[in-house]
Amino acid sequence: SINPLLYETQFFGFTPQTCMLRIYIAFQDYLFEVMVAVEKVILKKASSLPGSTLSAVQIRGSTETFLRFMRERFNRLFVKMEQVLLQLVLNIPPNILLPEDRSHEKYPQGREDFHLLQQEVEQLRLRYKAELGAKHALLAELEVQKVTQARLKKTLHWFDGLGDAHGPLGLGEMMAFLIQHSGRLRSITQDVTQKSK
Template sequence: MAESGVSEGSESLRLYEAQFFGFTPETCTLRVGDAFRDSLNHILVAVESVFVKRLCPGQDPPAQLRLAARESTQKLRQFLQERFEIMFQRMKGMLMDRVLSIPRNVLLPDDQLHQKYPEGKEELMKLQDSIAKLLQAYQAEVCAKQVLLAELEEQKETQKQLDEVLQWIEELRLSWRREGMGNFQDGIRHMMDTVGQLQDVLGKINKRNKGLDEV
């Protein structure tokens, strides 16, 4: 079944039919044959029992009669099985060709997509390689985004410290304006305290900037 995507090696197994039915046609026909054989054996045993009872009504049949009946049953079974095998081969061929087969020009729904887009192995490998590259690019973008977010947090912290410096400078300016030159010693002392605070803040800012440069 070239059209069905089944190789010649699997033709005898009818794998395409097995994909559709859920079982191989060969297995199905074998089970049908076994069912007929089992039924035949049960029928012959029942017929043998009836004949033996009819020949000896109301009493136990002698061993010689049972043996003769069993031999006759075996001969009948062999005769019927030979005829059955001939008929079964015909029935099997009919089932395999007309019932349990998919025409060569029929494509199952699961395989219609392959017919519409018949990409080969090379195309599939290219597609997989492209997907892998896109995944790597996406992961790189995620890492870069995380780095940028970390830098943004650092910048926010630095901006907060700069705002504090500006606030202290404004307080210093207002203090000098309030004190004036008449209270010089107090102004100097207040300025020295403020300068000390500014130095601490500037030291923290420098450490932050070094951390950003290393990133």
């Protein structure tokens, strides 16, 4: 039976099998590259050696034999390496719960728990409705505030037109002067009236 290694895939973001396959292919590619390089060197050396009877075809044959041999060795070793990596590295122990799955720790055990979950969902729905209502109410108040502030600023602006906070410039002083002056005039008038009598 296949173990699909789903939890490991969730954690790593790739399947362990794909990972091993990629490693295998990488090794294979490298082996092939090395063989090609080695063959080139041998060809060069063979052609430069005096009295060499080695042909390119012979060298190619040997290279292919060597490659086959290396491949077989590698495949055997890789089986062991794959086992170790899958068991010890690309593996999540069965008792481990990933942090992202903490909400599933207490999986609903039956009808009761499911019923509780449904109640919770309904409560959340009501809370959301209330919050949305609050948002509309707050936005409405902001609109009313704008209108009210504009009206109040208009009134203040009207007061500005009348003059500063103590009335039109100098009104207070002028009034005080007039009253003082009137007081003096009154006493002078009384004085003159008496003297003229």
